[in-house]
Amino acid sequence: MAGTAEIFKAQGQSCNAKGIAAAIAALTAAFGNRVVISLAVREQHGNTLTWVPNQPPDAVVYPQNTGDVQTIVRICADNRVPVIPFGVGTSLEGHINAPLGGVSIDFRDMNKVLAVHAEDLDCVVEPGITRKALNEHLRDQGLFFPIDPGADASLGGMAATRCSGTNAVRYGTMKDNVLALKVVMADGELMTTSRRAKKSSAGYDLTRLMVGSEGTLGVITELTLKLSGIPEAIASGVCPFPSVDAACKATILTIQSGIPVARIELLDALQIRAVNAYSKLSLPEVPTLFVEFHGSDAGVAEQSQRFGEIVADLGGGPFDWATKPEDRSRLWQARHDGYWAARHLRPGAQAFATDVCVPISRLAECVTASQRAAAELHLIAPILGHVGDGNFHLSLLVDMADAGEVERAGILMERVVELALSMDGTCTGEHGVGQGKMKYLKAEHGAPALAAMAAIKRALDPQNIMNPGKIVALN
Numbered sequence: 001m002a003g004t005a006e007i008f009k010a011q012g013q014s015c016n017a018k019g020i021a022a023a024i025a026a027l028t029a030a031f032g033n034r035v036v037i038s039l040a041v042r043e044q045h046g047n048t049l050t051w052v053p054n055q056p057p058d059a060v061v062y063p064q065n066t067g068d069v070q071t072i073v074r075i076c077a078d079n080r081v082p083v084i085p086f087g088v089g090t091s092l093e094g095h096i097n098a099p100l101g102g103v104s105i106d107f108r109d110m111n112k113v114l115a116v117h118a119e120d121l122d123c124v125v126e127p128g129i130t131r132k133a134l135n136e137h138l139r140d141q142g143l144f145f146p147i148d149p150g151a152d153a154s155l156g157g158m159a160a161t162r163c164s165g166t167n168a169v170r171y172g173t174m175k176d177n178v179l180a181l182k183v184v185m186a187d188g189e190l191m192t193t194s195r196r197a198k199k200s201s202a203g204y205d206l207t208r209l210m211v212g213s214e215g216t217l218g219v220i221t222e223l224t225l226k227l228s229g230i231p232e233a234i235a236s237g238v239c240p241f242p243s244v245d246a247a248c249k250a251t252i253l254t255i256q257s258g259i260p261v262a263r264i265e266l267l268d269a270l271q272i273r274a275v276n277a278y279s280k281l282s283l284p285e286v287p288t289l290f291v292e293f294h295g296s297d298a299g300v301a302e303q304s305q306r307f308g309e310i311v312a313d314l315g316g317g318p319f320d321w322a323t324k325p326e327d328r329s330r331l332w333q334a335r336h337d338g339y340w341a342a343r344h345l346r347p348g349a350q351a352f353a354t355d356v357c358v359p360i361s362r363l364a365e366c367v368t369a370s371q372r373a374a375a376e377l378h379l380i381a382p383i384l385g386h387v388g389d390g391n392f393h394l395s396l397l398v399d400m401a402d403a404g405e406v407e408r409a410g411i412l413m414e415r416v417v418e419l420a421l422s423m424d425g426t427c428t429g430e431h432g433v434g435q436g437k438m439k440y441l442k443a444e445h446g447a448p449a450l451a452a453m454a455a456i457k458r459a460l461d462p463q464n465i466m467n468p469g470k471i472v473a474l475n
Contacts, residue, residue, distance in 0.1 A: 019079035020058045020101055026075045027061055027103070034062045045086050045096060045104040051352050051413075052094035052435050057084055057104040064109045066182065066190060066221040073219060074188035076103055082465050085215040087154030088130065091161055092353050093434030095214050099469040105219060107156055113137050114222070121227045122179055122196060127156020127220050143227045146171035149430065150336040156220045162212030164430035166335070169255070169388025170262040170294065171228060173430070175211050182222035183210055186461040196224055209456070214432055215467035217460045231294035235304055236263075236328045239291065240284045241316040244268060244371070247287045248364035251387045253310045255360065259303050263292040264388040265335055268371065271342065271382035271395075278341030279334035289316075289387075290335050292328070335384070342382045342395035349380075349397040354413055354436075356420035357391040357429025366419050367392055373415045377408040391429035433471045441472070 028035045036042075042056035058081075063069045076083045082102025089096055098104065107128030115124040118141050125134060130152045135144050147158060149165040157163075159181065164173040171177065180194035193206035210218060241247040247266055254261055266289055267275065273285045293303040304321075311317050322328045334341075343351045358366045367383060374381040374394070385392025394416060398409045417427045417440050427433075427440035442450050454472045457464075464474050 016080060016101065019081050023075050023079040023081040023103060024059050026079075027059065027072065030071055030075070031061060031063075031068070034064075036060045036062075042104075045084075045089070045098075045106065047094045047097040047435075049090070049353075050092050050094050050434075050436055052097060055094075055097040055099050057082075057098035058101045060086075060104045060106050062106050062109050066184065069105060069184045069219055069221050070188045070190060072103065072105055073184050073186070076465055077187055077463060080463055080465060082468050083215075083219065084467050085127075085156065085160065085219050087128065087157030087160075088152070090149075090151040090153045091157060091434065092431045093428070093436035095157075095161060095432060095434040095467070095470060097435060097469075099435070102465070102468075107154060110221070111154075116141065116143075116227075117196070118143060120196065121229070122224055123227055124222060124224050125155055126222060127159075128154050130154050131158065138227065139230070142230050144230050145177070145225055146228050147174055147177055150338075155223055155225070159211050159220055159223055160214050161432035162430070163432075164386060164389070164391065166263045166265055166292075166332070166386055168386055168391075168430075169264055170260060175208055177226045178207060178211050178223060179226055180224040181207055181210050181220055183218035183220055185218045186463065186466050190221075191218065194224075198226075212432070214434060214470050216457060216471050217466060219466070231262075233297045233300040234262075234292060234294055234323075234328060235300045236290070236292045236322045236331050237304070238283060238320045238322075238331065239289045239311055239316050239318075240286045241288065241311075241314065242286065244287045244367050245364045246314045246316060247289050248360075248367065248387060250289065250307075250310050250314050250316060251363070252360050253314075254307055255388060257306065257310070259306050260293075260295070261291060261303065261307065261388060262294040263290065263332075264386075265290040266367070266383070266385050266387040266392065267335070267338065268367070268383040270345070270380070271338060271384045274341035274345050274382055275334050275338060278344050279330075279337055281334055283320075290331065292332075338382075338384045339395055342397065345382065346380055346397040346399075348399070350400050352396045352398060352409070352413075353393055353431070354396065354416065355385075355391060355393040355429050355431045356416055356425055356427060357389065358420050358423045358425030360387070360390040362423040362425070363387055363390050363392070366423055366425070369419050370394065370416050373412055373419075377412050379405070379408055379412055381412065386429075389429070390425070435470060438471065438473065 046054040046056035110126040111128035380397040
């Protein structure tokens with residue numbers, strides 16, 4: 001079937017042309033001009049940011065409520081047509097591609113905050129709202145949602161990919177901050193995974209099952225999220241180091257010392273060069289940690305002092321501190337713009353971001369080995385990462401017209417994953433599996449675990465219509 005699907009998609013057709021035609025007719029009857037089939041819109045809803053080629057859906061539908069999503073899924077199920085959820089399209093491993101054709105469900109219009117329970121530190125939102133829009137809504141109540149992947153991603157997409165971000169070292173990842181979900185299943189039925197209580201021992205943890213399932217088990221239509229109070233005081237700093245090893249050792253000692261650092265990000269010398277040029281900074285072009293502390297005035301001062309002592313022992317410093325909100329924003333915007341900054345190191349080249357995660361005790365070893373591999377293969381690949389939890393990213397700059405360079409880039413990606421797995425790490429710390437990392441799951445988890453994932457997929461999606469071709473391949 002996979003070979004047939006590739007042939008049809010190469011011709012711009014679905015492998016289920018009759019079913020697609022019937023589904024589009026039924027969807028158009030139900031939703032009118034909220035169903036779009038123009039090629040330009042469809043290609044926008046295929047993959048655009050990764051190594052994987054663009055594979056557009058056959059149609060895009062814009063629901064306005066959960067009932068709409070149920071209708072869309074039921075129509076697609078009746079016609080055995082794939083369903084691909086779409087937030088804002090920032091995913092990096094081909095999650096939103098449609099390798100077998102199908103219907104993309106774009107949550108642009110489902111972007112409301114449905115409830116805020118300030119006294120319980122939680123809120124209920126629709127999946128299309130982005131993290132920045134949510135935090136704007138919460139600001140006047142002294143609350144914020146702390147997961148910050150850099151891109152202004154949608155909350156539904158963040159849950160679906162179990163994303164992480166710069167604040168993960170203190171606040172955790174999406175799996176730690178999603179309390180409950182409403183999910184439309186493959187037959188169109190609506191499932192509620194949990195209640196708003198902070199903990200429960202009642203049955204299987206369906207919330208955790210759905211967080212990170214990448215749309216392969218169901219479509220998220222509502223999220224209950226854990227919130228945090230906006231800190232009384234925040235201090236950010238930039239600290240240079242003589243080597244990646246020294247920066248990583250400072251990170252390890254900070255975590256082991258119990259210093260509640262909120263963010264601790266590593267940028268290698270090449271990434272600093274890119275950030276300086278793109279964001280108009282003048283940082284020393286050496287391995288650098290971006291750090292941030294949250295708490296009371298006294299607490300932040302103590303944390304900063306203790307961290308400074310660790311840094312001095314390892315030959316790092318001096319610090320460049322930013323306590324004014326505008327200065328902190330400029331600093332972290334520069335960090336978040338790291339991908340775009342990297343692209344400017346080599347105009348005309350395509351940038352491909354990939355990530356791995358290892359125990360922090362192996363972080364320096366993995367980063368330096370990855371740098372050596374890039375140098376041996378004559379590739380430009382600046383590195384940055386959320387080093388407080390052992391996660392780092394390469395932004396690989398590739399001339400796609402040079403077949404030899406494209407081949408070497410593929411070799412580097414393989415080597416970095418092999419390095420991470422050899423150190424008891426994972427092929428992806430936060431980007432997710434999608435299409436791009438599927439081939440590594442057996443090596444990481446083993447055949448029995450992969451078989452268990454496939455069994456869950458078959459049980460909940462027997463027709464294999466929920467974002468097929470991602471995470472596990474069903475034969």
